[in-house]
Amino acid sequence: MNFLQPIGRMLLTFLATxxxxxxxxxxxxxxxxxxxxxxxxxxxxxxxxxxxxLPVVGLTAIFAGMVLALQSFTGFSRFSAEGAxxxxxxxxxxxxxxxxxxxxxxxxxxxxxxxxxxxxxxxTEQIDALTTLSTNPxxxxxxxxxxxxxxxxxxxxxxxxxxxxxxxxxxxxxxxGFNGANYLQQTYDFLAAEDVNSGLVKAAVxxxxxxxxxxYHGYHSRGGAQGVGTxxxxxxxxxxxxxxxxxxxxxxxxFTK
Amino acid sequence: xxxxQPKISLENVHKAFGRKVVLDGLSLDVGVGESVVxxxxxxxxxxxxxxxxxxxxxxxxxxxLVDGEQVIGSNTETRERIxxxxxMLFQGGALFDSxxxxxxxxxxxxxxxxxxxxxxxxxxxxxxxxxxxxxxxxDLSPSELSGGMQKRVGLARAIxxxxxxxxxxxxxxxxxxxxADVINDLIVKTTREVGATALSITHDMASARKIADRVAMxxxxxxIWAGPVADIDHSGNEYVDQFINGRxxxxxxxxxxx
Ligand SMILES: Nc1ncnc2c1ncn2[C@@H]1O[C@H](COP(=O)(O)OP(=O)(O)OP(=O)(O)O)[C@@H](O)[C@H]1O
Ligand SMILES: [Mg+2]
Numbered sequence: 001m002n003f004l005q006p007i008g009r010m011l012l013t014f015l016a017t018x019x020x021x022x023x024x025x026x027x028x029x030x031x032x033x034x035x036x037x038x039x040x041x042x043x044x045x046x047x048x049x050x051x052x053x054l055p056v057v058g059l060t061a062i063f064a065g066m067v068l069a070l071q072s073f074t075g076f077s078r079f080s081a082e083g084a085x086x087x088x089x090x091x092x093x094x095x096x097x098x099x100x101x102x103x104x105x106x107x108x109x110x111x112x113x114x115x116x117x118x119x120x121x122x123x124t125e126q127i128d129a130l131t132t133l134s135t136n137p138x139x140x141x142x143x144x145x146x147x148x149x150x151x152x153x154x155x156x157x158x159x160x161x162x163x164x165x166x167x168x169x170x171x172x173x174x175x176x177g178f179n180g181a182n183y184l185q186q187t188y189d190f191l192a193a194e195d196v197n198s199g200l201v202k203a204a205v206x207x208x209x210x211x212x213x214x215x216y217h218g219y220h221s222r223g224g225a226q227g228v229g230t231x232x233x234x235x236x237x238x239x240x241x242x243x244x245x246x247x248x249x250x251x252x253x254x255f256t257k
Numbered sequence: 258x259x260x261x262q263p264k265i266s267l268e269n270v271h272k273a274f275g276r277k278v279v280l281d282g283l284s285l286d287v288g289v290g291e292s293v294v295x296x297x298x299x300x301x302x303x304x305x306x307x308x309x310x311x312x313x314x315x316x317x318x319x320x321x322l323v324d325g326e327q328v329i330g331s332n333t334e335t336r337e338r339i340x341x342x343x344x345m346l347f348q349g350g351a352l353f354d355s356x357x358x359x360x361x362x363x364x365x366x367x368x369x370x371x372x373x374x375x376x377x378x379x380x381x382x383x384x385x386x387x388x389x390x391x392x393x394x395x396d397l398s399p400s401e402l403s404g405g406m407q408k409r410v411g412l413a414r415a416i417x418x419x420x421x422x423x424x425x426x427x428x429x430x431x432x433x434x435x436x437a438d439v440i441n442d443l444i445v446k447t448t449r450e451v452g453a454t455a456l457s458i459t460h461d462m463a464s465a466r467k468i469a470d471r472v473a474m475x476x477x478x479x480x481i482w483a484g485p486v487a488d489i490d491h492s493g494n495e496y497v498d499q500f501i502n503g504r505x506x507x508x509x510x511x512x513x514x515x
Pocket of ligand 2: 303304305348
């Protein structure tokens, strides 16, 4: 019966982690709505997450749009359906690639930096020091970062959508010989508000996931530099997996009514 | 000891990390306005004791009373109310490296909205002067300071909000002897003149003699001796004798092999 032992142990560890994460989430979210609010920190985090992620997100989106136009063109030419390139590009970018690629890229950037920052604060006792200075660390550290993530991710994805479609346009017009005005008209005709909106809702959820994972792993890190390193890795990995997982769940919810 | 209720009263406190027992029935009273120094070997649980009082670690059992109010198992509101009375100097400084020095010093006051940002900076500069740091330091980031300077900023932060009780975890470690004595004087001044209660930890016997009203020695998770500072040289306790004289031979065996 020994082979059951590791399975049981893994199950228990999993349940313990799930419980701790649930409590952490509930606690963090409750602090979002109760004063005092740290607007100065919120502002700084919004700039860090929103503004400074723009280059990463923009570069990802433009290449994604470009390669998408190229791939769909070569793929569809087998069925003489090259005309659908504009449709494919705008639909894939707004529904899927915008939110998911931006989410994953920012998960690497923001998830890692949050986990490292908060983890370092944990192991150097700065979080303990906050408590002794009449400041709740959940309210001061975690709540503003969650809000900044939920607010700024949709903005980033909107930018990614625009740049991604532009990337597709560049390749279609300058490489594949489409007529620019026609391409834009086709894109515009095919674009539905629902596609963009669903992408933005996904983005808000991903923003929550990324900041929550960064804060959670940082907050519970222990054991010096090595512990902070582990926390950083775990934050990025878990955020990326959860993004893909929730992407599926949300897509089910939006498009299979 | 005064007859009135002690400011802090620890009774039979236990704390273990897994199988490692750190505090094993620790009892200690600190009277109002009294300065108690806890001495003891490295790793005996002195910092853990402070963190249990501050609620940063949860003691496994026993009782910790602050002004007669139970700390162990208290809810967040009680906890926060009690913590308002406290100032703490962490052993490692624990300065916020995302904030300039002056915001570190006045952090507690700003958090409680007792001052605006202009007043906070002025106040921080005056507190920094008390620990021997010039005004230019106020705008630096903590990472630009030497270890001893960081310690003094931590000290300034601990006393900035004029707390009723101040905990000093090794206030003079890492300072030169002259600056150490300046800090000793500052601690004496804040406790004797302002009337704050102090619970300090130190390995520095010169400092202990200067700042303590009473000295307590922690060994194997318990307070094995406590008495007025004047008595430490004739405590009649061989553990205390060995510790204050810094002898390698004696009842306390260090876990080293030659
Ligand atoms: N968070 C923790 N997890 C596990 N063990 C811990 C933790 N904190 C402290 N300990 C253990 O508790 C013991 C006491 O630690 P503590 O920091 O209180 O020592 P100390 O008396 O302050 O020593 P020093 O004079 O060197 O600062 C140590 O053996 C340490 O390994
Ligand atoms: Mg210590």
